[in-house]
Every structure is written in C-alpha cells, then in structure tokens.
Amino acid sequence: MSYAFDPELTPWLPLLPTSDLAGEGPIKARGSLDVLLAKAPPFEPPAGLEITDQTVPGLPGAPRVAVRIYTPTDRPGPLPGLLYLHGGGFVSGSVEAEHRLAADTAVSVGVVVASVEYRLAPEHPYPAPLEDCYAALLWLAGKAVELGVDPDRIGVGGESAGGGLAAAVALLARDRGGPSLCFQYLGIPELDDRLDTPSMKVFVDTPMWNRPNAETSWAWYLGGEAGEPLRPGAPDVPAHAAPARAQDLSGLPPAYVSVCEFDPLRDEGIIYAQRLIQAGVSTELHLYPGTFHASIIAFTAAVSRRMMADRRVALVRGLRAAT
Numbered sequence: 222m223s224y225a226f227d228p229e230l231t232p233w234l235p236l237l238p239t240s241d242l243a244g245e246g247p248i249k250a251r252g253s254l255d256v257l258l259a260k261a262p263p264f265e266p267p268a269g270l271e272i273t274d275q276t277v278p279g280l281p282g283a284p285r286v287a288v289r290i291y292t293p294t295d296r297p298g299p300l301p302g303l304l305y306l307h308g309g310g311f312v313s314g315s316v317e318a319e320h321r322l323a324a325d326t327a328v329s330v331g332v333v334v335a336s337v338e339y340r341l342a343p344e345h346p347y348p349a350p351l352e353d354c355y356a357a358l359l360w361l362a363g364k365a366v367e368l369g370v371d372p373d374r375i376g377v378g379g380e381s382a383g384g385g386l387a388a389a390v391a392l393l394a395r396d397r398g399g400p401s402l403c404f405q406y407l408g409i410p411e412l413d414d415r416l417d418t419p420s421m422k423v424f425v426d427t428p429m430w431n432r433p434n435a436e437t438s439w440a441w442y443l444g445g446e447a448g449e450p451l452r453p454g455a456p457d458v459p460a461h462a463a464p465a466r467a468q469d470l471s472g473l474p475p476a477y478v479s480v481c482e483f484d485p486l487r488d489e490g491i492i493y494a495q496r497l498i499q500a501g502v503s504t505e506l507h508l509y510p511g512t513f514h515a516s517i518i519a520f521t522a523a524v525s526r527r528m529m530a531d532r533r534v535a536l537v538r539g540l541r542a543a544t
Contacts, residue, residue, distance in 0.1 A: 222426060227511030229522035237428050242312060242437040247343055251313045255395070260526075264321050267328045269295035279353060283324040286353045287338035288360070289316045291327035294370060301332045301540035302370035304358050306389065308381030308428075310411070310438035311342045311350060329533055331542045333370050335361045339386070342438075346445025347462045354390050355399070362400035376474070376540050378406030381430070381486070381515065382438070385411040388464040388493070392474050396461075402474040405540030408532065409481055410490050410512060414439040414453040415463035418488035425485075430514035432485050439463075461474045465489055470500035477505045477535035479511035479528065507531055 226234070236252050245253065248411065266272060271292045276285040305323055307314040316323075316338045327334045339353035349424065365372040379387040384407040391405045416422075416435060426434045436453070443462060444450030451458050460467035478495050480490040489510070494506040509516065509524055517532070519525040536542065 222423075222534040224427065224513070225511060226483065226513065227516075227522060227524050229520050229524065230513070230516055232510065233424055233519040240429065240431075240434055242310065242434045242441075246443065247270075247312050247341070249444070250466070251341075253313075255283060264324075266324050269271075269293055270324060271327055274284055274326070277357060279356045283349070283352055283356065284340075286356050287316065287362075288357050289320075289323070289336045290368065291323050292325055293331055293333070296331050297544070298369040299366070299371040300369055301330075301374035301376065301542050302361055302365065302368070303330075303332045303334050303406075303536065303540060304354070304361055304375070304377045304544075305334050305335065305336045305384045306339065306354055306377070306379035306383035306390070308379065308383045309341070310434060311382045311386075311442040312438060313341065314382070326533075327535065330536045330537070330540065332540055333368055343441035343445045347442055347451065350442070351386060351389050351393065351461060353403070355393050356463040358394065358400055373401070374403050375400060376404035376406065376535070376536075377402055378404075378408070379410075380408035380517075382411045384408045385464060389461050392464055393461055395472050404536075405474050405476045406532070406536060406539065407476060407478045407490070407493070408517075409479060409484060409532070410464075410475055410493070411435070411438070411486055412463060412493050413461040413489040414443060414458050415465070416453065418485075418492070420487040421485045421489070423485075424483060424487075427483050427485065428513045430485060432436055435485055458523055465493055470497050470502060472490050473497065473500070473502050475539060477507075477539060479507045479509070479531070481514055481516055482508060482510050483512065483516040486514065505535065 307319040330528040439453040478494040
C-alpha cells in the first residue's frame with residue numbers, strides 16, 4: 222500500500238530497520254536493534270543528572286530485576302517518580318536502548334526515572350515481563366523517600382509494548398491494592414491481542430510495525446517457549462496480559478494516550494482512551510497525522526518535535542512536576 226506520510230518523515234524511511242519478527246527470530250531481532258544503536262553518536266548524559274544501576278527484588282519465586290535510576294541533582298526534592306518501561310514488542314528493547322530518552326525525561330521533566338530491564342518473550346512469556354515491571358513499582362514506592370521521590374506523585378509510562386505494559390501495571394496496581402499511581406503515560410500502546418481493529422487489519426506493511434509483527438509479538442508474549450501457552454484471540458487471555466480485555470477501567474489513574482495515523486496499533490489506542498473516558502478516568506488523546514509507528518524518533522520532522530513536546534507537557538502535568 223501507499224501511505225500519505227508527512228513529507229518531513231519520508232527521508233527517514235530508507236534509514237529505518239526492516240523488521241520481520243517471525244523471519245528473524247528473537248535473537249536476531251535483538252541484534253538488529255543493537256546494530257541500530259551502534260550507529261548513533263556517543264551519548265553524554267546532561268549535567269545535573271545522577272545515573273545508577275541497581276537490582277531490586279522480584280516477586281516471590283522470580284529473579285531480581287535490573288533497574289536504572291535517573292535522578293536530577295539540581296532540583297529541590299522530593300521529586301515525582303516515573304516507572305519507565307521500554308518498547309520492543311515484548312521481544313526486544315532494553316534499558317540501554319531507552320537510555321537517551323530516559324535521561325532527557327529526567328532532566329526536562331524534573332522527575333526521578335526508574336527504567337526497568339524486564340525479562341523478554343518468548344523465553345520469558347507473560348506474566349514474567351509484567352511481574353518484573355510490577356516488582357519494580359513496588360520497590361520504587363517502597364524506597365520513595367530514600368530515592369528522593371514523592372510517594373504521592375508516582376506514575377508509570379512507556380512506548381509501544383512498554384505502553385501496553387504501563388497500562389497493565391496500572392490495572393495490576395488497582396486490582397491488587399498496590400501503590401497508588403497518579404498518572405499513566407501510554408505512548409502508541411500495544412494493548413489488544415485480538416488484532417481485529419480496522420487499523421490492525423489494514424496496515425500489513427507499514428514502517429517499524431505492522432500486522433505480521435503484531436501477530437508474532439502476541440504469539441510469543443502469550444505463548445512463549447514453555448508451559449501451557451495462551452493463544453492470541455482466545456477467550457481465556459487475561460486483561461493483565463492484554464489491557465484492552467479489561468471489562469472495568471474505573472479507578473485507574475489519569476492517562477495520556479498517543480497514537481500514529483499509519484500504525485496498526487492506532488485504533489486499539491483510540492478505543493482504550495475512549496473507554497477510559499467513559500469509565501470516568503481523565504484522559505488526553507493525541508492522534509498525529511501522517512505518522513507511522515514510533516515517528517517520534519525522526520527528530521528533524523516538525524511533527525516528531527511536536528510529539529516530544531506534547532510528551533513532556535503531559536508528563537509535567539500528570540506527575541505535577543515543577544517546571
């Protein structure tokens with residue numbers, strides 16, 4: 222198909238990695254991301270930022286979880302805290318891949334960012350990745366004072382699969398009576414294993430993400446390599462795995478949801494935002510015209526700069542950060 226991409230985004234298309242999860246397999250897909258990261262210029266963290274790596278307790282019976290903490294040192298505390306969950310279709314991605322964005326978020330928004338190195342599918346299918354994220358939230362909330370975080374201003378956020386995991390963490394915290402969250406940032410979120418929205422049916426060859434990759438992503442996340450697998454689209458897939466399945470969205474924290482026009486995830490994000498609003502959850506929804514999945518990375522395009530600016534404003538407002 223041909224797509225009416227924003228003209229400023231079209232020069233980026235030849236530079237984007239081709240992604241075929243089913244054909245590459247998880248190991249090669251992760252290697253492709255590493256190659257892409259290696260092409261980026263060296264990153265020097267901004268001044269006024271302390272970065273530390275820690276391992277924190279997992280849930281009972283689970284391994285410890287690696288978390289990278291970004292703490293602004295030139296802001297009066299306590300500061301808001303953001304549990305940040307990387308993207309990658311549940312299969313790839315890492316704390317290192319999100320290093321620049323996490324560092325920029327900490328400094329530009331004025332928050333302590335806890336970026337989580339959760340386990341990846343298919344070797345570690347649901348619920349392992351979500352359990353790691355929730356364990357990191359429990360640790361962040363429990364150590365808030367020690368970390369210089371205001372326990373009343375803790376939010377969760379992520380992009381793509383990270384956005385889906387952020388929505389799931391918010392549901393899990395509500396359902397388990399866990400830490401109270403003040404905000405959820407759901408950037409181009411992956412939410413629905415049923416793959417039956419109009420955008421998911423139509424966008425089979427879009428850049429960065431498409432229906433074939435979504436099919437593989439959900440099959441690996443739900444099925445994995447061991448145990449009795451869940452099947453995408455089956456009636457027994459729980460809402461904590463696929464938040465679009467949740468029947469009740471009331472009592473969740475305020476939300477910001479962003480979607481891209483030519484992204485198979487577009488409609489599930491819009492529907493989830495609408496359902497949050499209908500459930501009484503204060504929600505802001507942005508659809509960016511002419512964009513493909515993860516267009517925010519095209520930093521020279523005006524629409525991408527607007528996506529970044531809107532992201533920052535939403536986090537400042539949602540986390541009640543001082544500017």
